[in-house]
Amino acid sequence: MIAAALAALRPELARLDARIARAILRLRARYELSLDELRGLYISDEQVDDLLRTETGNAADDAHHVDIADLRACAQYSPWSQVADALPLSDDERDLLLLCAAPELDAKYETLFAYLNNDVTRRLPTAELAARLFARDETHAIVLRGLLAPGAQLLARGAVEVASGQSELPRAQRGLRAVPALAGWLQGLPWVDERLDGMIQPADAAWPAEAPGPLPDLRRLIEDGNPLPQMVFTAASAVDASRAAQALFARAEWPALVLDLAALAAAPAPRDAIAAAELMQQVLGVGILASPLDALFDTDGRVVESAAAPLRRLASESPALILAASEGSRWRQLLSETQGLEVHLPEPDARTRRRIWRSALGALDGAAPAAAQVDALADRFVLGPHRIRQAVVAASQAARLAGESAPSPRQLFAAARAASTDGSGGMTSRVTTPFDWEDLMVPADVRERLNDLVGAIQQRYRVLDEWGFAARVGVARGIKALFAGPSGTGKTMAAGIVARTLELELQRIELAQVTSKYIGETEKNLDRAFAAARRANAVLFIDEADALLGKRSEVKDAHDRYANIETAYLLQKMEDHDGVVILATNLAKNIDEAFARRMELVVEFPMPDATSRERLWRRMFPTQAPLAADIDFSFLARQFTLAGGDIRNIVLDAAYQAARADRAIGMADVVRAVARQNAKRGKVSTAAEFREYFHLLGEGQETGCEDVPPGTCWQGGPGFADTVPGLGGWEGGQPLSAVDFRGNGQ
Numbered sequence: 020m021i022a023a024a025l026a027a028l029r030p031e032l033a034r035l036d037a038r039i040a041r042a043i044l045r046l047r048a049r050y051e052l053s054l055d056e057l058r059g060l061y062i063s064d065e066q067v068d069d070l071l072r073t074e075t076g077n078a079a080d081d082a083h084h085v086d087i088a089d090l091r092a093c094a095q096y097s098p099w100s101q102v103a104d105a106l107p108l109s110d111d112e113r114d115l116l117l118l119c120a121a122p123e124l125d126a127k128y129e130t131l132f133a134y135l136n137n138d139v140t141r142r143l144p145t146a147e148l149a150a151r152l153f154a155r156d157e158t159h160a161i162v163l164r165g166l167l168a169p170g171a172q173l174l175a176r177g178a179v180e181v182a183s184g185q186s187e188l189p190r191a192q193r194g195l196r197a198v199p200a201l202a203g204w205l206q207g208l209p210w211v212d213e214r215l216d217g218m219i220q221p222a223d224a225a226w227p228a229e230a231p232g233p234l235p236d237l238r239r240l241i242e243d244g245n246p247l248p249q250m251v252f253t254a255a256s257a258v259d260a261s262r263a264a265q266a267l268f269a270r271a272e273w274p275a276l277v278l279d280l281a282a283l284a285a286a287p288a289p290r291d292a293i294a295a296a297e298l299m300q301q302v303l304g305v306g307i308l309a310s311p312l313d314a315l316f317d318t319d320g321r322v323v324e325s326a327a328a329p330l331r332r333l334a335s336e337s338p339a340l341i342l343a344a345s346e347g348s349r350w351r352q353l354l355s356e357t358q359g360l361e362v363h364l365p366e367p368d369a370r371t372r373r374r375i376w377r378s379a380l381g382a383l384d385g386a387a388p389a390a391a392q393v394d395a396l397a398d399r400f401v402l403g404p405h406r407i408r409q410a411v412v413a414a415s416q417a418a419r420l421a422g423e424s425a426p427s428p429r430q431l432f433a434a435a436r437a438a439s440t441d442g443s444g445g446m447t448s449r450v451t452t453p454f455d456w457e458d459l460m461v462p463a464d465v466r467e468r469l470n471d472l473v474g475a476i477q478q479r480y481r482v483l484d485e486w487g488f489a490a491r492v493g494v495a496r497g498i499k500a501l502f503a504g505p506s507g508t509g510k511t512m513a514a515g516i517v518a519r520t521l522e523l524e525l526q527r528i529e530l531a532q533v534t535s536k537y538i539g540e541t542e543k544n545l546d547r548a549f550a551a552a553r554r555a556n557a558v559l560f561i562d563e564a565d566a567l568l569g570k571r572s573e574v575k576d577a578h579d580r581y582a583n584i585e586t587a588y589l590l591q592k593m594e595d596h597d598g599v600v601i602l603a604t605n606l607a608k609n610i611d612e613a614f615a616r617r618m619e620l621v622v623e624f625p626m627p628d629a630t631s632r633e634r635l636w637r638r639m640f641p642t643q644a645p646l647a648a649d650i651d652f653s654f655l656a657r658q659f660t661l662a663g664g665d666i667r668n669i670v671l672d673a674a675y676q677a678a679r680a681d682r683a684i685g686m687a688d689v690v691r692a693v694a695r696q697n698a699k700r701g702k703v704s705t706a707a708e709f710r711e712y713f714h715l716l717g718e719g720q721e722t723g724c725e726d727v728p729p730g731t732c733w734q735g736g737p738g739f740a741d742t743v744p745g746l747g748g749w750e751g752g753q754p755l756s757a758v759d760f761r762g763n764g765q
Contacts, residue, residue: 257311452515504624507664
């Protein structure tokens with residue numbers, strides 16, 4: 020390749036040498052400069068003559084033997100001829116490009132140009148020098164200068180550029196050069212353009228045979244060599260859209276390059292990078308895939324105009340450009356000045372995903388996972404072909420690190436979750452739980468309903484697809500459940516356990532980020548939250564759902580109208596959502612009745628009974644925690660009607676108090692923590708409630724008695740009996756309190 024490229028350039032450069040030799044002879048004859056040994060600041064005539072001398076004699080003597088017809092008779096294919104045909108270039112433009120590329124092709128031309136420019140520091144050709152070398156007359160000289168103007172083809176297409184630091188000079192005196200990538204390629208070197216460093220890479224032809232490809236008509240359009248319309252491929256993720264476009268070029272046997280728009284947006288000179296990509300496409304005849312369009316929006320959702328403007332020009336002029344964006348992207352804002360044809364690539368259905376998983380796993384060494392595990396992966400993770408293969412590779416690498424021959428189901432699910440992760444823009448947050456089913460203290464019927472929810476999600480593919488129920492229930496494949504009950508009864512814990520059982524993430528909607536006082540913003544934020552959960556293949560958890568799902572009311576003013584719109588919009592989003600949604604509320608009666616129809620399951624979480632509370636008390640203390648022998652779990656469960664969340668807070672409070680005193684956790688620590696929990700809720704801690712452990716409360720504890728009359732509740736721990744007249748101690752083995760003596764004049 021290099022030898023052929025140099026062979027094609029040799030006669031071109033010989034013709035240029037002849038032109039230079041003529042110009043030097045004319046210069047010497049006119050000004051008699053041959054007597055001036057300081058010509059060009061120490062560039063002598065002898066030095067110039069040596070540079071122009073060839074093996075066959077003086078270049079000026081042979082100039083009449085070299086004409087453009089001889090050059091056309093050279094090798095039919097060469098980088099030089101390909102550039103001339105691809106741009107395309109006129110005869111004058113070919114001469115000018117060769118002149119600007121000469122210093123990159125041979126270092127001698129820097130000396131020759133400095134001699135002709137009468138300045139050793141001006142070692143590049145100029146428009147004025149080009150006119151001296153190639154102009155036939157004054158009119159032709161003006162034409163040549165125009166061909167090197169900023170708007171002319173050579174500079175506009177990026178083949179020639181003005182050297183840095185030349186902007187202050189007159190336009191005709193500015194140094195010009197061919198871009199290094201083009202000059203190197205003319206010599207047979209690979210195309211390397213520093214302006215595209217880190218932004219471009221060859222397209223990947225890999226595309227699973229099991230996955231449906233882009234439209235066949237587009238493939239035929241490419242195969243026929245016709246210019247492509249301006250197309251935007253959209254898919255669930257920009258990566259899937261990009262891979263499908265790369266596969267389209269590959270199947271049409273058209274080499275393509277991938278332009279990273281995220282790197283372009285961060286580049287210091289996006290316009291130069293786009294010009295470099297455009298020149299590369301024109302010369303090499305390759306297709307360009309620009310992805311992802313979403314990267315051209317800043318964090319506030321505004322278009323990055325410095326990168327979007329040159330991309331619009333490329334989109335309007337490129338013969339083979341495909342843009343890739345994620346589904347729902349606002350790409351039309353980027354291409355407002357052009358008409359883009361959207362080609363939407365639907366997500367592969369569960370049956371297709373199953374085939375792709377099996378194909379990817381079958382290519383690995385070692386035992387393949389069970390069919391049921393593959394079916395679960397295909398059903399719960401809506402991933403495109405590329406991300407499925409990405410997950411399989413990641414899982415196999417994790418298995419090798421663990422010293423295993425094949426990935427385990429847990430490693431596959433973890434890799435699928437990682438492949439699903441996508442930014443939520445703050446609309447949702449990930450919820451993790453360390454708990455399992457043994458930690459959930461709920462009645463048997465509640466546990467059964469939770470198992471029903473897990474089973475419905477696990478068997479969704481069989482029921483909807485294999486048994487044909489999808490044709491009866493509509494397009495939505497989502498499953499919705501409502502968890503209702505008092506605070507602290509385990510609703511959030513249950514949601515986390517359900518997600519953990521299914522090997523899915525749990526993402527909670529952040530109400531503070533979603534709700535907005537501006538009209539229409541809440542609906543937009545809800546849309547982003549549902550889209551984020553969908554991309555992440557996560558279980559969407561809406562805690563305190565009554566805040567969003569309040570009952571619609573009669574419209575009396577604008578506030579009622581827009582509140583009803585928000586509720587109706589959320590109803591619609593839940594209806595259309597294909598994933599799993601769990602709602603939790605403490606006030607089920609405040610939720611709009613229309614939501615009940617959309618719930619596959621409604622699970623009521625009651626307050627725990629005494630037996631469940633005792634189990635909660637016992638399980639809340641870790642096995643490694645130091646416990647005193649005097650903790651009466653039976654009394655705590657029987658005497659205090661508390662939810663699991665309250666018990667958790669009390670146990671932690673008692674543990675911190677014991678740790679501060681450097682002792683084992685005892686009954687005194689627990690009952691004092693109960694009293695403080697009562698005080699937080701505005702409840703009075705009485706001797707009747709604490710009974711025989713009332714005296715453990717001690718002095719100085721907050722119990723909620725600060726604002727009530729003395730003698731009506733605990734005020735001083737062991738000395739309480741002395742604060743009530745006539746009360747001297749215990750009677751009948753039971754502690755007496757002031758409430759037992761109210762109304763009797765004592």
